[in-house]
Amino acid sequence: MTVRILVIDDSAVIRRMLTDCLDRQPGFQVVGTAPDPFVARDQIVHLAPDVLTLDLDLPRMTGLAFLRILMPVHPIPTVVISEFTALGSDQAQEALAAGAIEVLDKAGLEQDADIFQARLVHAVRAASLARLRLPRQSPVGRTGSEPARRPGSEPARRPGSEPARRPGSEPAGRSASDRQTAVRSISDRQAAVRSISDRQTAVRALAPQATGTAVRPHSPxxxxxxxxxxxxxxxxxxxxxxxxxxxxxxxxxxxxxxxxxxxxxxxxxxxxxxxxxxxxxxxxxxxxxxxxxxxxxxxxxxxxxxxxxxxxxxxxxxxxxxxxxxxxxxxxxxxxxxxxxxxxxxxxxxxxxxxxxxxxxxxxxxxxxxxxxxxxxxxxxxxxxxxxxxxxxxxxxxxxxxxxxxxxxxxx
Known part of the structure; x- marks a missing residue:
């Protein structure tokens, strides 16, 4: 089975490099590229990719905002590939919390291209096999997760759970226009995007201070x-x-x-x-x-x-x-x-x-x-x-x- 990939990055050079790397791999096909989330939205509707690669620093809408809007309405396994400074590392954690499967640092392209490409292939292959566990807000504002199972990998359904459906696996009666409506709701939901920094931080209990003293023999x-x-x-x-x-x-x-x-x-x-x-x-x-x-x-x-x-x-x-x-x-x-x-x-x-x-x-x-x-x-x-x-x-x-x-x- 061929894994269909959509590459989202505002740099034409990076889009070409990622496409060349992924297209060389058996079982991978880059079906499209997009320079920003709005073009990506339309590509998702028309191309039905299995996996996205996503830059976070994008024009018109950040990759993080796009990810937060996309995942609840149209979950697709996503590998984030971006440049990460100290601040960017925090953004990487937010991307993972929003549903990204993996994060890769673009700096690896310059530091060791061979290792970066091997990691990229590994990450995309993992994404293609992934069962998404989607972010969910609990009543107290703490992030949780809800499983969204992919076709062909469904375990026995738990009471009260519903599998999230992917393009090509819709029940009878669901049309392409329904999918298009769901994905196009991205632009309507921008105002609903909330940063992790807006969530209420859990109150930390006072933990015992580690002093370097020996662990009790019975403490595993x-x-x-x-x-x-x-x-x-x-x-x-x-x-x-x-x-x-x-x-x-x-x-x-x-x-x-x-x-x-x-x-x-x-x-x-x-x-x-x-x-x-x-x-x-x-x-x-x-x-x-x-x-x-x-x-x-x-x-x-x-x-x-x-x-x-x-x-x-x-x-x-x-x-x-x-x-x-x-x-x-x-x-x-x-x-x-x-x-x-x-x-x-x-x-x-x-x-x-x-x-x-x-x-x-x-x-x-x-x-x-x-x-x-x-x-x-x-x-x-x-x-x-x-x-x-x-x-x-x-x-x-x-x-x-x-x-x-x-x-x-x-x-x-």
Whole structure:
């Protein structure tokens, strides 16, 4: 099956570069290009693309505003490709929150064109397989998600849920003019666009300060790996953890600079402390460490507890940081005192590392297919027979606290 791609960028040079790269890939076809969201709107109606690539800095309407309007009325898997400064990294987080599947930094075209093109192909392929989990405003203003399942990948429908339909999969009686009306509502809904900065920020509970003291022997270490769709999945887990939750270390596949912005955003929503990992950070209850986008995160023993280490080693596959490197270090340093969690993502990063953790006595959890954006990494771990529990994303935080409580009770 050919993946139909629409490239949206105001630069004719970038449009040509992206088109040339994607058209060379087996199974990919760039069916159109657009210099701004208004042209893109019409192209979506007439061309019915499977995947969009989207710049954020566009004339007539920003890419972020377009994404926020498009997703609720006509969801299409979208890879954001833009230039990101420090401010732009915040925009990248907002794009992910609005429903983008991946974000790529255009700077990669100049820094290492081969790596950028490999990441682009990986991201578009992941997007083509994605089940969208669309942004949703809850009554208190906190962002949530609602699954929108793609044709051919529908799990059993949950009570009260309705699948979002894509072009070409409309029920009988729905015409092209209906689709056109839905997409053209983009221009009518501009006034409804709201920035994340307008949302009410969740009140942070007072978390215990990490002092670098040793972790209690009965306090487990939680290691989480995620990729495509992982930002929303991580938010679901971390916002459900209480201030005294076990220490957590995370690898989320993400370019440099973006991880600091991700940590800041999650910190504003969570009761636990969330920060980008630094060399020597203590891993203690109430603290979450996220691997920097250009370093491998590893765990080292420190007395009766653990500390974070950062390595500037080679990429493992396309990935730096890599989930496998984190899990490998956790298996060695924490063994049966760890809990491993593998979330949504394409490929198999983390599967071999989870097996090492499982063989070392750690408890292991994989996100289930129904709630994954891409059921790749968890599926590969399940195939290896190293997953103890397969759970929907909404149940994972509760399971972590249940296991932590059992260990604490057993140590008394």
């Amino acid at each position: 270490l939680v290691a989480i790996g995620s990729s495509t769709g992982g930002v929303t999945a991580l938010e679901t887990i971390l916002t459900a953890l209480p201030a005294g939750a076990p220490g957590v270390v995370i690898v989320q596949h993400m370019p440099p600079r973006f991880t600091a912005s991700l940590a800041q955003r999650l910190a504003s929503l969570c009761a636990v402390e969330v920060k980008e990992a630094e060399q020597g950070d203590a891993i203690v209850p109430g603290r979450v460490l996220i691997a920097p986008g250009d370093r491998h995160l590893v765990i080292e023993r420190s007395g009766q507890g653990w500390r974070a280490g950062l390595e500037d080693g080679p990429r493992l596959g396309l990935h730096k940081p890599a989930v496998n490197r984190l899990f490998e270090s956790v298996a060695k340093a924490a063994g049966p005192h760890a809990i491993g969690v593998l979330l949504t993502g394409m490929g198999r990063d983390g599967a071999d590392g989870m097996k090492l953790m499982h063989d070392a006595g750690a408890s292991t959890i994989a996100q289930d297919e129904a709630t994954c954006v891409v059921f790749g990494m968890p599926m590969e771990a399940i195939k290896l027979g190293c997953v103890d529990r397969v759970l929907p994303i909404e149940a994972i935080a509760g399971e972590l606290m249940r296991q932590a409580g059992q260990r604490e009770s057993g140590s008394r």
